[in-house]
Amino acid sequence: MRMLRRTMLAVPALLSWPVHAQAPWPSRPVRIVVPYAAGGGTDILARAIGEALRGSLPQPVVVENRAGAAGVIGTEVVVRAEPDGHTLLAVVSTHVMNRYHLASIPYDPIRDVTPIAMLTRNTMVLVAGVTQPFADFRAMIDHARRNPAAVGTGSTEALSSFIGQEVARRANAQMPDIQYRSGGQLMNDIVAGHLPTGWTSTASAMPHIQTGRVRVLAASTATRTPFFPDVPTIAEAGIPEFELAGWVALLGPKGMSDALTARIHGAVAGAFADPALRQRFTALGIEPDLRDGTALRAQMEREDRLWAAAAAAGTIQRQN
Structure with missing residues (x-):
């Protein structure tokens, strides 16, 4: 009787497990939205990573350009997507700066996304x-x-x-x-x-x-870029203490689970470890700088404070 009771109690849990379990990733094609026109550095990078991921994922990776409004149009597409890892965003560091530069944006650039990976330093x-x-x-x-x-x-x-x-x-x-x-x-x-x-x-x-x-x-960086080692920095060329650089990152919609974020970051890390991709980065002039979502969020929050101070000082002008 006790055994039967245990079995009966277990049945609802067993029946409900497939309903609540998270679907494997990816279960359909993965879309990487690039919120800029084709042919730019972020587009080139996203396509190189997408091609490198295809060998390790059971679904294709598709890069989609959604240009306009300094990246806002494409970013909003991702912000409003389901947080299941099938719609991702490859974006530059001005994703954070836009809230101080543009008249308005329809999302919070930090709270309304899930940081997945810092991809490159953008000299x-x-x-x-x-x-x-x-x-x-x-x-x-x-x-x-x-x-x-x-x-x-x-x-x-x-x-x-x-x-x-x-x-x-x-x-x-x-x-x-x-x-x-x-x-x-x-x-x-x-x-x-x-x-x-x-x-x-x-x-x-x-x-x-x-x-x-x-x-x-x-x-623009404090040190010379390895791709053009003979080219001076702005500081070397006559404007002292000048240092500004960007980055490209992979983001997802708000609400992605830690496990899913780690799974996607792991896939990207595997692609970055491929010598063929690293050689392609060198040929394309891309500086890899892979970091996890935690480090990316910290960088985004640090830059948000920097740009807030610049806006308060009047060195960033908001567009009308």
């Missing part, structure tokens, strides 16, 4: 076409001072815009910010000579260097 470089009347950073600044507003600076999001305008402010030069939807579009205008200079990622710049039609004038 920004200043590029110019070889037909421009300057061959290095100092000559560019001199030319901009002699010709106010003649040297426009292309940007693709809030960080590159901020870097360009901060360089101009510290150099006491008028260099209008010219906004683009992607690094690919910016680089096309640099090559064609339509845009004097632009700030973009090493990944966006790298494919154009071999053409001989583009120069890299400076790097």
Whole structure:
């Protein structure tokens, strides 16, 4: 009788287990939303990672570009998705900065997402076409001072815009910010000579260097980028204590479980360990910097405090 009672008590639990158990990941194709136009550094990175993941996952990985509003349109798609790991977001660090730069955004960039992995350090470089009347950073600044507003600076999001305008402010030069939807579009205008200079990622710049039609004038980081070791940093080129860099991260919707987040991070870590992918990163001008979701959240919160202080000081201007 006691055994029968135990069996009867166990039956409801056994019957309910499949209903409440979490479905395996991935059970259908995984979509990585890139909230920028195709051809830029983040798009290139997401596609390289997506291809590397296909060999280890039972479902395909699809990269989808949803450009517009400085990344807000694509990000909102992911924020509103089910937190089941099948809709992810590859986004740059201005995801955090946007709340201080844009007039408004329909989500909280930290509370409404699940950090999964920091993917890369995003060194920004200043590029110019070889037909421009300057061959290095100092000559560019001199030319901009002699010709106010003649040297426009292309940007693709809030960080590159901020870097360009901060360089101009510290150099006491008028260099209008010219906004683009992607690094690919910016680089096309640099090559064609339509845009004097632009700030973009090493990944966006790298494919154009071999053409001989583009120069890299400076790097935004405290140390030189290994992809252009002969290119000085902004500090070396004459603006002391200048250091700004971005990153690319993988996020999911709010509410993803710790187990699911760890599973996805583990898949990405496995792809990063592949020598073939690391060689491809080098060829593409991508600097891997893999960190887990906890470290990514800490970085996002730290930068949120930085940009809040910059906005309070008036060094970030909110768009109307």
